[in-house]
Amino acid sequence: MSDGNAFAEGPSSLEMTRGGVSKGLLGRLRHLLYAGAVALAMLAAFFLQPLDQFSWVFQSRLANHAPSGEMVFVGVPRDTVDPALDHRREALAETLRELDRQGAGKIYIDVVFDEASTPEADKALSDAIAALGPRVALVDHIERSATSGDRIERTMDAIGGQAERVASRRTANWLGFVWTKQYGYTIDGKRQASLAAALAGIDDARPGEFQIDYTIPAGDFTSIEVGSIENGEEIPNVAGRTVVIGQEESVSDAQVKVPGNYGVPPSYVAIYAAESLRSGRTGFLDGLRALTIYTFLFAALIIAVRTRKRRQIGYFALVASIPALLYVGSYIGVRMELSYCIALLVVYGLFRSRAQLKDRVAMVDTETGLPRLRALEVSALKNNLTHGHIVVARIHGYEHVLRTLARDHRSQYILKLVDRLRASDSDLAIFYEGHHLAWHSKEDDTQVLSEHLEGLRAIFAAPVNVAGSSVDVGISFGVARLDGDPATRLAAAVAAAEESSEALQPIKVAETGSRFDQLWDISLRARIDEAMEAGEIYCVYQPKVDTARGAMVGVEALVRWHDPARGFIPPMHFIAQCEKAGRMEHLTRYVLQSACSAGRLMHFRGRNVTMSVNMSATLLGDLRIVGIVRNALQASGFDPRFLILEVTETSRIGDLATAATILEELKSLGVRISIDDFGCGAANFETFFELPFDELKIDRLFVSNLTTNAKAKAIASSIVSMGREARIMVTAEGAEDEETLRILNEIGCNYVQGYVLSRPISLTNLLKFQVSDGDSALEA
Structure with a gap:
């Protein structure tokens, strides 16, 4: 069974925690635990019992073995017990x-004779039984009634x-x-x-029960019809052998089945059970x-x-072991x-498929x-790439493209840029995110690669028709030699691309061990996740005050990271790195x-304040953010009316229509x-x-300049007026002195942070x- 199917190892299998444990390994073990719990629940409810019984029927026919030959069955007509048929x-x-x-x-x-004939x-039968003495035993039947x-x-x-x-229970299960x-069995207080x-x-x-093995073909048992004895016909040798006299088979009203046979005499079940014990x-x-x-x-x-x-081989072995074990079990009894082992495999496969x-x-x-x-990072890890370079192309002016082109046209624009990058290699794998295009170059010589990139820049001199x-x-490049961890080198190439400039340095090379690696190393997903688990990433809270009433009306949650080795890491740095590592949803959650x-x-505690949480505009392209917010509210029990989501960096909203739907x-x-x-x-x-x-x-740029710039005051005043007319709350952030507070109150903005x-x-x-408390409040 292939990893690419039910047991696929998604890209997450390549992630490593700081301690060296594969996150993919942890994911697989977690899914195995879930699958085991589901299978155990099925077992507790006997959910798959019919499947087991069908597998036992199959198992009973896989291997045959011969009977002991110690027993002979003598079949009598089913109407032998009828009291009206005395001749029977x-x-x-x-x-x-x-x-x-x-x-x-x-x-x-x-055969039970519970009515007189x-x-x-009756005397003839009684005398025959008495004549046999201890060599005869009568079988009492235990019949189960539903009422x-x-x-x-x-x-x-x-x-x-x-x-x-002796006793025999004549009841089969619902499959017969x-x-x-x-x-x-206990009958009338005595054990039989x-x-x-x-x-x-x-x-x-003795107490207890045992399994019945049905691998003996029913036709291999020695069977005699009573009519053959009556007619004096030659019959098999019965000397010294155990004889069971029972009713002959009847397909029409048979209540007991033997795997692979229908209409066998009911006594055969006991004979099979005895052969199993023998x-x-x-x-x-x-x-x-x-x-x-x-x-x-x-x-x-x-x-x-x-x-x-090797996992593929292991998965195949686990699957193939099911029929193999059935065969071995049939052979050794x-x-x-x-x-439920099959259920474990299937449910695990479903979990892994969903993760993939x-x-x-x-x-x-x-x-x-x-x-x-x-x-690209996953591909580099999967293929163990250790040579060549990671190249990241930065598209300049992409924000303008986002604002002016429709969604479909934006994708056309990007795909046309990709076509140009593939001018010399039509099979080149291009990776895209935001305003970056990236790929792996097999070229080991940095100088040769730089000359090639200069040639690509010439191709991009012509405009794109959309x-x-x-x-x-406008395009520039960041380059990082692939001589270390691919995740770190990709981050270094992205950082180099951000540092590049069309006019001054269109091709920026990140050197091994440079400050780019140190700056972007924290973008690794495993480090961010571990920091959250260890409490190194945490929240602090800045009050929002209604200055007219002198009361705290809200709080804004701000995320911080204090790394034991590197100290305090600026939020703008690690938030950007979360986005690069694809962990923005996790951080937001x-x-x-x-x-x-x-x-x-x-x-x-009696303080009914609102709680504001920043939400990156990059999350407004997927409805999953709605589920994240809903789950957080349900898990905490927090009243949703008091939660405010602050959309940041609105310039990065890819589709306003989609964003509007998600916000609604x-x-x-x-x-x-x-x-x-x-x-x-673009927050306009x-x-x-x-x-x-x-x-x-109101952006802190205007708030911080209220006391010194008339334009800033005019802009802030117009925003407050607009909010009042639109019946929308307006909050000023970044107030740092009493004079700023006075001006804000003067223009009618009473909700302030700073x-x-x-x-x-x-x-x-x-x-x-x-x-x-004002400034006397302790800083976190």
């Missing part, structure tokens, strides 16, 4: 006398006399099969050996033990085998419940169909859960939406008009915060 009883009496004359061993009469017929429980059918004492008695037999155990020479009526073929591997063993073997495979090809699908979706840009930059319009292209839990605690879905949860840094960049009137915002936050009121503080200090 007389014929049975004659059969018993003939078997006695031929030296038969122990005779078991598996004619005195002559009255077990019902005992036994031969009359007038016929049976003092003959030994009997898979186990008891060693004995079962017919099956007695036939095998075990007559101590040969020792009563082994049984129950579902719990089989599932436990299989799970441990599966886990050992996952842990011990690290290469994909061990029945196995393996359906999610990874595929995350690895591909939906607009262009091109793989993302993370896919939707009937000519669009100029982490901050949301922390902030909502803090908000719930504030409410519990978020608002349907009850949360409010804020536009951050309003008045700068068009964005405000197209998207359903509930709050505007160092003049409080720096970002820890949750502990936030719970103690009073507006009058």
Whole structure:
């Protein structure tokens, strides 16, 4: 079975934690645990019992073995017990006398005569039974009734006399099969050996049950019709052999089936059970033990085998072992419940397929169909690339393209750029994300590669024609030699591309061990995840104050990272690196859960403030963010009416229509939406008009210059007026002195954040915060 199918190892399998443990390994073990739990639940509910029984039927036919030859079945007509047919009883009496004359061993009469016939017929049968003495045993039948429980059918004492008695339960399961037999039964307070155990020479009526092996073909048993004895025909030798007298088969009303045979005499089940005891073929591997063993073997495979090809072989071996074990079990006489092992395999495969699908979706840009930059890192790791260079092309002026071209036309624009990059190699794999295009170059000589890139820049000198319009292209390159961890080298190439300049340095080479590696090393996904788990990434909270009332009305959650080795890492750096590593959703989920839990605690303490959380505009292209927010609210129990999502970097919204749909879905949860840094960049009137915002936050550029620049004051005043007219809350951030507060109150902006009121503080200090504290509040 291929990893590329049900057991696919998604790209995440290449990620490593800082301790060297593969995150893919942890993912596989986690999915195995989930699959084991599902299989165990099925086992507890006997959910797959029908499948097991069909597998046992199959197993019973895989291998055949010969009977012991110690037992002979004598079939009598099914109407032998009819009291109106007295001649049947007389014929049975004659059969018993003939078997006695031929030296038969122990005779078991598996027919119940519970009604009297004619005195002559009953006496003839009674005398024949008495004449056999201890060599005869009568079988009492235990019939199960749906209404009255077990019902005992036994031969009359007038016929049976003092003959030994054994018992047989005649009830099959809902499929018509009997898979186990008891060693004995309790009847009228006394223990009686079962017919099956007695036939095998075990007559101590011990407790417990045993498995029945059906691998003997029914036709191999010695069988005699009673009519043959009556007619004096030659019959098989019965001297010294155990004889079972029972009713002949009847396909029309048969209640008991034998695998591979239909309409066999009911007594055959006891004969099969006795043969199983005689040969020792009563082994049984129950579902719990089989599932436990299989799970441990599966886990050992996952842990011990690290290469994909070997895992493929291991997966195939696990799948192939199911029919192999059924065959071996049939051969050695061990029945196995393996359906839950199959369930484990299937459910694990489904989990891995789902993970692979999610990874595929995350690895591909939906607009262009091109793989993302993370896919380049995965490809480099998967193919163990250690030579050549990582090249990242930076598209200049891409923000203008986003604003002016429709969505379909933007994808055409990117694909035309890709065509130009493939001018010298039509099979070149290009990876795309944001305003970056990247690929792996096999060229080891950096100088030769730089000359090639200069030639590519010449190709890009001509504008691109999109939707009937000519669009100029500006491009520069970042290059990193692939001589270390591909994730680090890709990050270094991206950093170099960001440092490049069309005019001054169109090709920037990141040297090994340069500050680019140090700057972007923290973008590795494993380090970010581990930092969150260790509490190195955490939230601090900056109060939002209503200066008119002198009361704290809200809080903004701000994320911080303090690395034990590198110290405090600026938020702008590691947030950007989260985006490069594709971990923005994970970071947002982490901050949301922390902030909502803090908000719930504030409410519990009697302070019903709003909680604002920053949300990158890059997340407004996928409805998954709605599920993330919903889950955080449900997990924390925080009232959604008090949650405000502040959309940052609105210039990076790829499609305003899609973003509007997602924001409406978020608002349907009850949360409010804020536009951050309003008045700068693309956080402008068009964005405000197209998207359903509930709050505007005046950019700190204008707030910080209120006291010194009349234009800043005029812009801030117009934003406040616009918000009042549109009935939208307006908040000013970045107020750092009392004079700024005075001007804000003068223009009607009463909701303020800034160092003049409080720096970002820890949750502990936030719970103690009073507006009058002002600058005395402890900084987190």
